[in-house]
Amino acid sequence: MKPGHVQTGLDRRRFLTLAGLAGAGLAGAGALAGCGSSGGGGGAPGAYSVQFWDAFENSSEQDFFTKEFVTAFNSTHKDIQLDLTVKQIQTLFQAVTTALAAGSGPDIIEADGSSQVLPMAKAGQLLPLDDYATKYGWDKLILPWAFEASKFGGKLWSLPNAYETMVIYFNPATYEKYGWKQPQNMDDLESLMADAAGHGIQPIAAGNADWKGANEWFVTMMWNHYAGPDALYQALSGQIKWTEPVFVDAITALNNWFQKGYIGKSVDDYFTYHFPQCYTLLAQQKAAMYWSGTWELATLPSFFGAKASNDQTWSWFPTPPMTSGVPAELYELSIGGTFSVNAKTKNPDAVTQYLAWYFGNSPAFARGLKQFGQEPPPVNLTAADFPAGTNPNDSRVYERMGACSTKGLIGYTTWTFWPPKSDTYIINSFEDVITGKMTPAQYCAGLQSVFQQELSQHLVPALFKPATY
Amino acid sequence: MLTGRSGATAEQARRPPGRSRRRRKALTAWLFMIPLLAVNVLVIVGPAIESVYYSFTNWTGIGGAKFIGVTNFSTMFTSGAFWDAMLHNILWTAFFLVVPISMGLAGAFMLSRIRRFQMLFRVVYFLPYILATIISAVVWENLLSPTNGVGVGLSNWGIHAFANVNFLGDPSLALPTVAFVNNWQWWGFLVVMFLAAMSGTNPALYEAARIDGANAWQEFAKITIPSIRPTLMFLGLMTIIWSFLIFDYIYIMTQGGPADATQVVGTLMYQEAFQDQAAGYASAMGLTLGAISVCVVIIYSRLRRRGWNV
Numbered sequence: 001m002k003p004g005h006v007q008t009g010l011d012r013r014r015f016l017t018l019a020g021l022a023g024a025g026l027a028g029a030g031a032l033a034g035c036g037s038s039g040g041g042g043g044a045p046g047a048y049s050v051q052f053w054d055a056f057e058n059s060s061e062q063d064f065f066t067k068e069f070v071t072a073f074n075s076t077h078k079d080i081q082l083d084l085t086v087k088q089i090q091t092l093f094q095a096v097t098t099a100l101a102a103g104s105g106p107d108i109i110e111a112d113g114s115s116q117v118l119p120m121a122k123a124g125q126l127l128p129l130d131d132y133a134t135k136y137g138w139d140k141l142i143l144p145w146a147f148e149a150s151k152f153g154g155k156l157w158s159l160p161n162a163y164e165t166m167v168i169y170f171n172p173a174t175y176e177k178y179g180w181k182q183p184q185n186m187d188d189l190e191s192l193m194a195d196a197a198g199h200g201i202q203p204i205a206a207g208n209a210d211w212k213g214a215n216e217w218f219v220t221m222m223w224n225h226y227a228g229p230d231a232l233y234q235a236l237s238g239q240i241k242w243t244e245p246v247f248v249d250a251i252t253a254l255n256n257w258f259q260k261g262y263i264g265k266s267v268d269d270y271f272t273y274h275f276p277q278c279y280t281l282l283a284q285q286k287a288a289m290y291w292s293g294t295w296e297l298a299t300l301p302s303f304f305g306a307k308a309s310n311d312q313t314w315s316w317f318p319t320p321p322m323t324s325g326v327p328a329e330l331y332e333l334s335i336g337g338t339f340s341v342n343a344k345t346k347n348p349d350a351v352t353q354y355l356a357w358y359f360g361n362s363p364a365f366a367r368g369l370k371q372f373g374q375e376p377p378p379v380n381l382t383a384a385d386f387p388a389g390t391n392p393n394d395s396r397v398y399e400r401m402g403a404c405s406t407k408g409l410i411g412y413t414t415w416t417f418w419p420p421k422s423d424t425y426i427i428n429s430f431e432d433v434i435t436g437k438m439t440p441a442q443y444c445a446g447l448q449s450v451f452q453q454e455l456s457q458h459l460v461p462a463l464f465k466p467a468t469y
Numbered sequence: 470m471l472t473g474r475s476g477a478t479a480e481q482a483r484r485p486p487g488r489s490r491r492r493r494k495a496l497t498a499w500l501f502m503i504p505l506l507a508v509n510v511l512v513i514v515g516p517a518i519e520s521v522y523y524s525f526t527n528w529t530g531i532g533g534a535k536f537i538g539v540t541n542f543s544t545m546f547t548s549g550a551f552w553d554a555m556l557h558n559i560l561w562t563a564f565f566l567v568v569p570i571s572m573g574l575a576g577a578f579m580l581s582r583i584r585r586f587q588m589l590f591r592v593v594y595f596l597p598y599i600l601a602t603i604i605s606a607v608v609w610e611n612l613l614s615p616t617n618g619v620g621v622g623l624s625n626w627g628i629h630a631f632a633n634v635n636f637l638g639d640p641s642l643a644l645p646t647v648a649f650v651n652n653w654q655w656w657g658f659l660v661v662m663f664l665a666a667m668s669g670t671n672p673a674l675y676e677a678a679r680i681d682g683a684n685a686w687q688e689f690a691k692i693t694i695p696s697i698r699p700t701l702m703f704l705g706l707m708t709i710i711w712s713f714l715i716f717d718y719i720y721i722m723t724q725g726g727p728a729d730a731t732q733v734v735g736t737l738m739y740q741e742a743f744q745d746q747a748a749g750y751a752s753a754m755g756l757t758l759g760a761i762s763v764c765v766v767i768i769y770s771r772l773r774r775r776g777w778n779v
Contacts (some may be wrong), residue, residue: 097530097531100531101531101532115746119529119530119531119532119746120531120532122532123531123532123533124532125531125532208726209610209637212724212725212726266635266638267638267727268615268635268638268639268727269615269616269635269638270638271635271637271638271723271726271727272614272615272635272637272638273616277616420744420745420746421745421746421747423744424740424744424745428725428726428729428740431726431727431728431729432728432729434728435640435727435728437728
C-alpha cells in the first residue's frame, strides 16, 4: 500500500481471513464458556457418569468435597463415576434452573431448600424418589421431620443434605464476670438483658446490614419459644389465624426489646451493624448474647482464641421457653440444602446409587463439621460419629438436635416452612414494626392476608407434626 | 422485452460501473453486522419479547407459565409497595436531574476558565467514576458507619454534629444518603462531558460578550448553556432513564431498607422475581420501567423533529 492511500474496501481474501478469525474467536469463547471447572470424575470406559454441579465457599471446602465425596466414590465404583462441575456460588441455582428449562442439566439437582424444590417439582422437572427411599431406607436414615418436609403432594422430591437450627451464642467469660446464668424462662431472659444493659453491655448483638433476612431469625425464635410449635403447626395448617394473641404478643415482646435498645443498641444501629461487628462485641465481652443459626459454626469461631489473637471462648445455649406451655429444650429446624434427581436423567438407578452412598457416609459429614463447621444432613449423629478434636460446641448442637428431633421437640423456621411471599412479608414488614410504621397486630393481620392466599394455592410446604407435651 | 441471461447481461451493461461494487460493499457490511445482530436478538430482543409474554402470566421463574391476562398489571397499579417504590424513583430522578447536573455544569464552567492544573482536576473529578460500584459503596458504608465512621472520628476531635447520626440506618436519611454516594461517583463524569462540550464553543462569542460588558454568569447563561444544549439534553435524558433503572447502590448499601425507605422499583422487582417467586409479576414491573424509558426517548425524538436544538 502506498503511503497516504487509505483502503476503505475489503478484498475477498482479507474478508475471509477476518471472518475466519472472528469465527475462531467466537468458537473459542463458546468453548471457554462451556468449560466448567471439573472436580474429578470422567470415569472408566463404559461407566455411567453422574453429572453433578456444585459451588463452594473456598478452595479448601472444594478440596474436601472432592476428596470425601468424589474421589472416595469413584475409586470404589467402577460402573458409576461422579463427574463434579464446579460453578459460581452466586449463580449455581440460576444455571441449574436454566438448564432444566432447556430440558438438560445435571443428574443431581442441588437447591437451597424446599422453597426452591417445590416449583421444580410442580413443573415436572424432578424425579419422585419414593421407591428409591424405600429401597435404600432413606425414610429410616433421614430424621422424620426432614423426610416429611421433603415431600410435596404426597411424593418425595428431594433429600435434605444440610440442616440447621437457631441457638443463642455467648462468651462464658462474660457470664462468669457478671455472675449470669443460662436463662431458663422469660423472666430470666429479661433479667439478664436488663442487667447487661445496666452494665453498659449490649444485651443482644445484632444487625441486618449484611443480610436483611436476619429479621426473620428473631421472629422465628419468638414464635417458636413464645407461641410454641403446636400453635405454629395449627397456623401453618390453616386451623388458626396469625392474628391470634399468642403470635401478636410474641411480636410485641420482641418489638419492646428493640425499642429498649436490647437488640442491636438501637433500631437505627440494627440496620447498619454487620455480622463481624456482632462476633467482635461477643469476643470483647461487650455483648451478652448473639441470636443466630448453626451456620455461624463456620464463621464465628475465627473471632475467638488463637485465630483472633485473644484468649476468649464461645459457647451456646438453646433459646429458653418464654411461656409456660413451651418445652424447655426445643429446636426450630430448617433444611439448609437439598439434592434432587433430574426427571430427564438417563440412569436414575446410577444417580440414586450415588445418593445412597453419599447419605450413608456419616463419618465424612462429621469430618466436614470438624474442619469447616459444615452443616451435616439431617441424619442421626451420635457422639461416636464425631472424630477426636471436634469442637464440643459443634458436636453438642447436632447431638441435641438429633436427640430432640427424634422426640418431636422441634419447631419451624420461617424460611423453610412458610411459603415464599409470606416469608418475604415476615422479613420486610418486620422493619415497619420496629420503626413504628406498623403495630404488631397489623403485622400479624398482614401476614394472615398474604398467608391465606398462599395456603389456598397449596404453596405451604409439607409439615411435620410436633410432639404433644 | 428482453428476457433470460442475455437480457440480464444487457441490463447490467446499462448500469453504472460502480453499482455492483457498492452492493458488494453493502453486503460485506451486513455480513459483519450479522454476528452483532444475532447476539442482539439472542440477548436483548428475545428476552424482551419473552418478558412481555411473561408479564401476562403467573410464571414463578421455574417451569411453565399460565396466562392470567392483565392481573399482574392491575395488582401492580393497586399495590402500595409499587407506588412507594415509584415515588422513590421519582425523587431519585429529581435529585439526579438537579444536583449532579448543576455540580457538573458549575465544575466544567470553572474548569474551562483555568489553564493550569486543568488536567489534574479533570483526573481527580473523573477518578471516582472508574471505581467499581461495589468498592465505592462499601467504602462509603464504612465512612458513614455509626460505630467507626467519619462521624465518630469527628467526634473524637470535638466536632459532635454527626456523632449520633446514623445515615444509612435512619429511614428518613437513608435514601438521600445513598443518592449522595451515587452522586459522588457520578458528577465527575458529567464535569468531563460538559467540559468536552464547552470546548466546542466559539471563543469569539465570549470575547464579544466581554467587550459588551457581560459578567461570568451572563457568559454562562447566554453563551455556554445554549452552545452545549444538545449534550445537556442528552445527559438529562439518560439521567431520567438510568434513575428509573437504579439498583446497584441501593442493593449493596441498604437492600431497599430500612423499612423500605430506599426501596425502588428495581429492588422491588428483584425481590418479587427471586424471593417471592413471582417472576411474571416482576416482568410486569420491568415492562413498566421499559415503557417509561421509551416515553422519554419518544419525547426527546419529537423535540428534535420539531427543530429543537437538543
